[in-house]
Structure formats: C-alpha cells, structure tokens
Amino acid sequence: MNKSLIQILGFLISTLGWLFVCCTMAMDFWRIISIGGQGGSWIIKAATYWSNLWRDCYTDTAAITNCRDYDVLWSVTPYVQGTRGLLMVGMGFGFFAAIFCFIGMECTYIGGKENAKDKLVFTGAIFHFVGGISDIAGYCLYVNNVARTTFSQSLERGILRYGIGTPIFLGLVGSFFIILGACLYAVTVYRVLFPKRVVYALAPRTYMAPQTYGGSRNRTPYYGPSYYAPPRQLQSSRSTSKISRVSRISQVTEDRLERDAFV
Template structure:
C-alpha cells in the first residue's frame, strides 16, 4: 500500500516530462535572431529569423512569415541530424519505459507477482534513464552549437547571431521530470525488494 503514491507520482512525472519532450519536437523558435530598424530610414523595419529542427523561417514587421523546409537528410547540418536522432530515440525508449512502468505498478493487476512487478519497474527505470540521457544530450548538443555560433558571430558583426529559444529549455525541464519519475520508480522497486526479503 505504501508503494502506490510514489509509483503514481513517478508515472505522472515521467509522463509529463515525456509530454514536454514530445511537444518540443514540433515547437518553433528553437533559435531566433532579430534585426531592428535601419538608421535614417523613414520606415522602421523589424525582421525575425527563427528556426526549429525542421525548417528555417523569416518574419517581418507586417507578420508575413516565409519558411523553407530543411532539405533532404544529407543536406541538413550534421548536428541537426544528431539532435533529431537523439530526441526521437529518447522518445521511443521512453514510450517503452512508460508501458513497462504502467504494468510494473502495484495498483495495476497486470504483470504477475510483486517480485516480477518490481523487476519490471526497475527495467522501466532503466529505459526512462536511457531515454532521459539521450534527450538531454540532444538538447545540450543543440545549445552548444547555437551558442558557439552566437559567440563567433559576436566577433564578426556582419554575421547574423542567433539566440536560444524556449523549446530546448522546456525540453531540459521535461528531462528533469523524467529523471524524477525514474528515481521514484527505482527507489520504490528497490525498497520493495528489500522489504520482501
């Protein structure tokens, strides 16, 4: 009976984390840059350049957005491909971990004896941890590359310098929630195994 609250809390935390990670895959403004009005001009122009993992876009002050989808796989920058791969692999592994966590919880009557449920919960924690590490590596790779280009562009004012948008940080927050859920499941299963002995 004592297991149910931490198991349910762990499942909810990890599912919320995976939801945040999945949402970031489709979000815009992973990186963004803004160009403001030119001096001496009678019309003030503002333009925003932003991109995500799938397209690059330009938006002007009249709210007209022009987007260009990133090309075929071999024409995309290697780090973008790496980030895509890490996030998709992490999400797939997390889905398996979520299913195993559901079957391994004490409050579900599927999955066999309590010992096999504890083992299933430990396996689920392993899947969640591997997926969390994969997602965190993807977000950190993206942040590192964009920051390196940003610092490089500061030295050369003729280059457009991008800043990090909200989605990578939201994904890192989701990864922290996944890690919290994974830790709760792992602790519950290990404490349950020790009490049963």
Template sequence: MNIILIQVFGFLISTVGWFLVCCTMVMDYWRVSYIGGQGGSWVINAAWYWSTLWRECYTDSSDVANCRDYDTMWVVRPETRTDQRPLQAVRALLLVGMFVGFFAAIFCFIGMDCTYIGGHERKKCRLLLIGSALHFTGGVSCFAAYCLYTARLGTVLFTQMADARILRFYIGLPVFFGLIGSTSIILGSVLYFVTLYRICQTER
C-alpha cells in the same frame, strides 16, 4: 511515504516530461535572431530569423513568414553546415529517446503496484526495473540532445561575436521546455528506482 503514491507520482512526472519533449519536436523558435528597429520606424525595419529542427524561417514586420523546409530528415543546408552540423545528432538523440520512452511507459505502467496486470509481484518488479532503466536512458538521451543544441549555439555565438555580418541566434523557448521535460523524466525514473529499493528492503 506509501510505495504506490511514489510510483504514481513518478508516473505523472515522467508523463509530463515526455509530453513536454514531444511538444518541443513541433514547436517553432528553437533559435531566433532579431534585427532592425534602429534609425527609424521598427514597423518597417524589423525582421526575425528563426529555425526549428525541420526548417528555417524569416518573418518580416508584416508578420509574413517565409520558410524553407530541409530537403530530407537528415539534410541541412550546405552553406550553413558548420552552424547546423549538430542538428542531425540532436534529431537522432530525441527520436531515440522518444522511442525508448514509449516502451518505458508501457513497462512501468504494467509493473506498478496499483495496476492489476503484469503477473506476480516478482515479475512486476522486473518489469518496473526495465521500465525505470529505459526511462532513465530516454531522459538522458533527450537531455543530451538539448544540451548539445545549446552548447553549439553558444559556441557559434561567442566565437563569431566580433563578426557583424553573421546573425547571432539565441536560445528559444522550446529548448527550455525540453530541458525541464527531460529532467522530469530522469526524476520520475529515480522515483521508480526508490520504490524498487524499498520493495527489496521489505522482502529481506
């Protein structure tokens, strides 16, 4: 396959991946718990508890949501600290990954063979190498964030399964979007590395 096509395909995959990761930062229902619907009308008894990276909410059967924002960016509720302690690490990993990914996209765009900026071929290869490494680092950082969130949620779910007084939260859709997006970012960086390897082979 042509090197330019591989680079364009890698650029598209990584861009879609970063788009999904950015969307998950503002999406609701990172974790969700549902109670009610038994022993009577579900319209009266149903309730949903859900949370995001920035707030936790309660929605009743009338579709009215009551939310409480976390006080600051790095603070969670003291009474639920054992459940949400990894939330700070998840935020940090995602923000670091997105910061790195911003520069990765710039370097890779300049270093691609189909662009007419970036200087001579050797310099463009160097920029593409730096961008690919940054893409891979950012993708791994985001993937680790979603895995950490999922692992902590699963740990709480299974260790407190016998206690009926504790709400059992389940993984929401944003986490799955994030896992797909971070995997796409890593795959895009691998495609960039493949083109760099082929360029080095042809130069020999």
C-alpha cells in the same frame, strides 16, 4: 509514503516530462534573432530570423513568414541531425519505459506476482533514465552549437548570432522531470537490487562413537539395526570356533597338570 502513491507520482511526472519533450519537437523558435526596431523606433519594424528542427524561417516587417524546409535527410546541418537522432532515441526508450512501468505498478492487476512486477518497474525506470539522458544530450548539442556561434570572436560577415528559444528550456525541464520520475520508480523497488538477507542458524554437530557388532546397542540413526553387522551364520561359526578353542586349552592344561603331579 505508500508504494503505490509514489509510483503514481512518478508516472505523472515522467508522463509530463515526455509531453514537454514531444511538444518541443513540433515547436518553432529553437533559435531566434531580431533585427531592426531598436532605439524606440516605431517606423522600422523588427525582422525576425528563426529556426527549428525542420526548417529555417524569416518573418519580415509586414508579418509575412517565409520558410525553407529541409529537403532531404543527408542535407541537414550535422548538429540538427544529431539533435533529431538523440531525441528520437530518447522517445523510443520512453515508449517502452511507459509500458513496463504501467504493467509493473502496484495499482494495476496485470504483470504477475509482486517480484515480477518490481522487476518490470525497475526496468522501466532504467529506460526512463536513459531516455532522459539522451534528450538532455540532444538539447545540449543544439545549445552548444548556437552558443559557440554566438560568442565567437572571429565570426564571418553575414552570419547571424542567434539566441536560445523557448523550446530548449521547456525540453530541459521535461528531461529533468523524466529523470525525477525514474528515480521515484526506482525508490519503490530498490529491494530488487538489495534483497533482505536471511541468516540461518545451524545446530551444533555432535560426535557419535563407533558401535560394536551385535547386542541391543547395535543401532544407527539412519538404518535401524546396524547395516554393517555380520550375518548370523558367520556369528554362529565364530561362536563355535571360540568354544572349540576353549576345549582344546582345557585339555592341554589337564594333561600338563597330570604330568606335573607324576613328576
């Protein structure tokens, strides 16, 4: 598939997931239990107790709902407070992830060069993934507390055994959508982590024998004429010294020949 098409698909799926998560924070019936109205009785209606992240409510047989809001922050039940915090953290990550991915997508004309856009998309994918994990942790914390109370063998008298409501399932589906969108983003820019390897073939080295001073061969591949050649005055003095040595040797040999002949 095309890179831009996969990124658009990831954007739609992750956006749908965050929409589900945001909706669950405002929905009712996170936990619910109905009392009465059993055995086919049409006279006694069912009384319903339900709760969400912001209040506890009771709906009587006349369909009148009475609610008790959570007044202050530190008076909230600890597991409800933890669920709130985890969902808020996930939404914060999701906000920055949506911005990074939108700027770095191939179909947009902002964000700079291709390498910079890929890095933005990869960063947004990581933020989406972390936000989805945070949301899943929040829902699982709420479910764990409700299930532990419901299936407890030694439950005190007067404590209700709640069940799981619709927002929990909708939020879990939205969290998995967010993680799926993050994976789709990451697939399109995996070359940021695993770039192509370029192998350079080096030419074999050759050995160059040292060159003597003077002559037409006295040239190096870097400096033209030899850089280390002696100056001309030194060469001329050496040549004169060689000539004087030859003349001395010739004189000595002539004297020695005359003496031998005389003997």
